[in-house]
Every structure is written in structure tokens, then in C-alpha cells.
Amino acid sequence: MPHLTHAHWVRRFLLYVLLQTALSATCTGSSDIHRIDSIPTTPCAAAADLKHVARQINEKLKSQRSNIRAAMQTLLTYAVGAAANTGDTSLGASALLAAAGNKITSAQQALSNIDDEAHEVIAGLSSVAGIQETLAEVNSTEIASKNGEARGTWLLRTGTPITLKSLGTGTSACNPSTLEDDRQKTAKELKDGLYPITLFQLKKADTTTAQDASGPRICAGTGGSVSTNCPANSQTAQTDLLMTGGKLTKAEKIVYQPTSTSDQQLQLTKT
Numbered sequence: 001m002p003h004l005t006h007a008h009w010v011r012r013f014l015l016y017v018l019l020q021t022a023l024s025a026t027c028t029g030s031s032d033i034h035r036i037d038s039i040p041t042t043p044c045a046a047a048a049d050l051k052h053v054a055r056q057i058n059e060k061l062k063s064q065r066s067n068i069r070a071a072m073q074t075l076l077t078y079a080v081g082a083a084a085n086t087g088d089t090s091l092g093a094s095a096l097l098a099a100a101g102n103k104i105t106s107a108q109q110a111l112s113n114i115d116d117e118a119h120e121v122i123a124g125l126s127s128v129a130g131i132q133e134t135l136a137e138v139n140s141t142e143i144a145s146k147n148g149e150a151r152g153t154w155l156l157r158t159g160t161p162i163t164l165k166s167l168g169t170g171t172s173a174c175n176p177s178t179l180e181d182d183r184q185k186t187a188k189e190l191k192d193g194l195y196p197i198t199l200f201q202l203k204k205a206d207t208t209t210a211q212d213a214s215g216p217r218i219c220a221g222t223g224g225s226v227s228t229n230c231p232a233n234s235q236t237a238q239t240d241l242l243m244t245g246g247k248l249t250k251a252e253k254i255v256y257q258p259t260s261t262s263d264q265q266l267q268l269t270k271t
Contacts, residue, residue: 033056034053040198046198057118058122136251142165148228148240192261203252216246217246219234
């Protein structure tokens with residue numbers, strides 16, 4: 001029986017380790033895919049979380065493709081060596097390489113089976129992230145204020161226009177440099193085996209009737225009493241008019257989490 005040299009044994013062992021590590025790797029551990037160290041408190045932070053998940057899934061796919069290519073190249077290298085080495089062949093190197101080739105083929109098939117679905121998930125995550133960013137833009141927009149003046153001056157001949165503030169300025173509502181400030185520094189907790197996903201939706205802004213109330217609103221008062229703030233009583237001595245600016249919306253947190261360990265579908269839960 002031909003004797004395998006130390007170099008041959010090392011080569012065979014390294015090939016085995018390469019295939020085991022490259023082709024048996026799975027996307028386990030939620031922390032490497034889904035950020036769980038903190039919770040988003042704004043639509044911008046929620047969008048960043050979704051983009052992070054999409055990037056991680058895409059990186060896992062790219063990494064697995066790279067591993068398969070590297071394994072195939074190594075397999076071909078050793079196949080050529082085995083064909084030229086009768087000692088390796090007689091000791092079953094060909095069988096080992098054939099088995100390794102089958103593993104690579106299985107890995108390629110497994111990747112092909114999930115590739116389309118994974119890209120649909122990535123596209124869906126990116127789409128929802130875009131919706132969250134659009135929601136942030138809408139939520140950051142305010143009705144512009146108009147300082148108080150005498151009624152005739154304030155109303156103008158054709159009425160006073162109601163305009164939007166900070167729309168179309170070219171500045172995104174989601175500032176990458178402040179995204180970490182838009183997070184609650186509390187780790188996510190598993191809910192029936194899965195980590196919840198936090199998103200946001202818009203609700204009508206709260207309204208109040210007190211003095212200096214949040215806008216937008218039109219109010220009236222005596223001469224000089226309405227310059228930038230609404231008075232406590234706008235029903236008497238209406239000589240001047242004022243419009244305070246403000247938001248029409250507010251962002252409401254919504255959480256998706258499973259209802260039980262047996263039902264792993266993420267369900268909407270308002271918080």
C-alpha cells in the first residue's frame with residue numbers, strides 16, 4: 001500500500017475543513033442579522049433597522065456564493081493533483097473528492113432554492129424602509145406660521161395663504177449622523193421565540209386649546225396681543241389675527257411580534 005506523506009495528509013485535512021466550514025455555515029443567531037441592542041424611537045431609525053437586515057441578508061448570500069466558488073476552485077486543484085498521484089487515488093482520494101463535489105453541488109442547489117425568495121425579502125425590506133423614510137418626511141413637515149397683524153392687513157386682498165414649512169428644501173428628514181440618538185438604549189427581548197420589529201405610522205397631531213397652544217391654528221386678539229402666540233381667549237376684541245405653525249401629524253410606534261410559539265407569524269401590536 002503506498003504511503004501518504006505528511007503533506008498529503010495535511011492537504012486532505014485542509015480540504016475537509018474547508019468544505020465543512022464553507023458549506024455548512026448557516027445564518028444562525030438573530031444578532032448578526034437583526035439589530036437587537038436597542039429599539040428605534042423614530043421612523044428614520046426604524047428604516048435604518050430594515051436596511052440593516054436587508055444588507056445582512058444580501059451579505060450572507062454573497063458570502064455563501066464566494067465560499068462555494070472558493071471550494072470549487074480548491075476541489076479542482078486537488079482533483080488535478082489526485083489524478084496525477086496514484087498513491088492518493090489508491091487510498092480513496094478520488095472518493096473523497098467526489099463526495100466533496102457532491103457537497104458543493106448540494107450547497108449550490110440549496111443557495112439557488114432560496115436565492116429568489118431571499119431577494120424578494122430584501123426588496124420588501126427596502127420598500128418598507130422607503131415607506132418609513134417617506135413617513136418621516138411627511139411627519140417633519142409643518143404648516144408655516146404667520147405673525148399677528150390687524151385683520152385687514154393680515155387677510156390681504158385675496159386672503160392669506162396657508163403654506164408648508166420645510167418641504168422641498170433638499171434636506172432629508174433622516175440624518176445619518178443622528179440615527180443613534182433616535183434609539184432607546186434597551187435591548188430587544190424575545191417574544192415567543194422571535195425578536196419584535198418596530199415600525200411607525202402617522203396619526204393626527206394632538207390639539208389643545210390652552211394659551212400658546214400647539215399649532216397649526218388661527219386665532220385673534222386685541223391690538224398687539226397676537227404677535228407670535230395665541231392668547232388665552234380669542235373670542236373677544238378681535239382686531240388682530242395670527243396663525244401659529246405646527247405639525248398636522250405625529251408618529252405612532254407599532255410593533256410586529258408573534259402571538260405564540262406555535263404561531264410565528266408577526267402580528268401588529270400598538271404600543
